[in-house]
Amino acid sequence: MKKSLFMYLFFFALLFIIFQYMNEKTIFESQEKSINSLTKKMEKARDSVDVLNNKLTESNYFSLLDNDNAMSYLEKYNLDPAEVKQLVTDKIYDQNGGENGNPIIEFKGDRGPMRINKIKFLNHRWIQADFSDGQRWGEVIIEYLFDEKNELDIYSVKSVLFPL
Incomplete structure (x- = not known):
């Protein structure tokens, strides 16, 4: 068992x-x-x-803060690239508040004033910007310069308005 x-x-x-x-x-x-x-x-x-x-x-190859040559150019004139970017951005967006829109844009809006919506710094001299009036859209190349007194001058180089 x-x-x-x-x-x-x-x-x-x-x-x-x-x-x-x-x-x-x-x-x-x-x-x-x-x-x-x-x-x-x-x-x-x-x-x-x-x-x-x-x-x-x-x-980012075409940008202010990632472009060594652009940064060297600005530093040669004792300008901080981040401060330059902020200064130029503020000045461009501040101009949007005008009654007729942003004076950098050469086109007149159909539904209201043309205003810059977005900007991209290409280098130490140029900016690409997107603008619209709510119905029509376009892009503009902006040139910005600092004179001998380090005063900022901004103007439009060329603009394009996309068809409806």
Whole structure:
């Protein structure tokens, strides 16, 4: 009787061990698949981030604060590029408040005055700006200069108005 009891216990323990082994193996395989899937997603995300960083670097090639030559030019005249950017931006946006819109824009609006919405500094001399009256849109290239007295002069170089 004892022999058969030990035999049954042995078989039961053996079956329990086999069941545990198969169960753990299944869990391990599913976790490994999940890890591989997440690794592939992470690699894709890294590749996407790299592509976006390259695009950002390329688009910032024409900018005041990322252009070494423009920054050197301004520093040669003891001008801080960040302060210049803020000063020029404020002056352009302040001119939007006029009754006839921004005087830098050569076009008259159909629905109201033309106002500059967004600006992008291309370098130490030029700015690209977007303007509209709410219905019609356009872009303008603006030139800004500092004279001998470090006074700011801003004027339009060329404008384009997009067709309706």
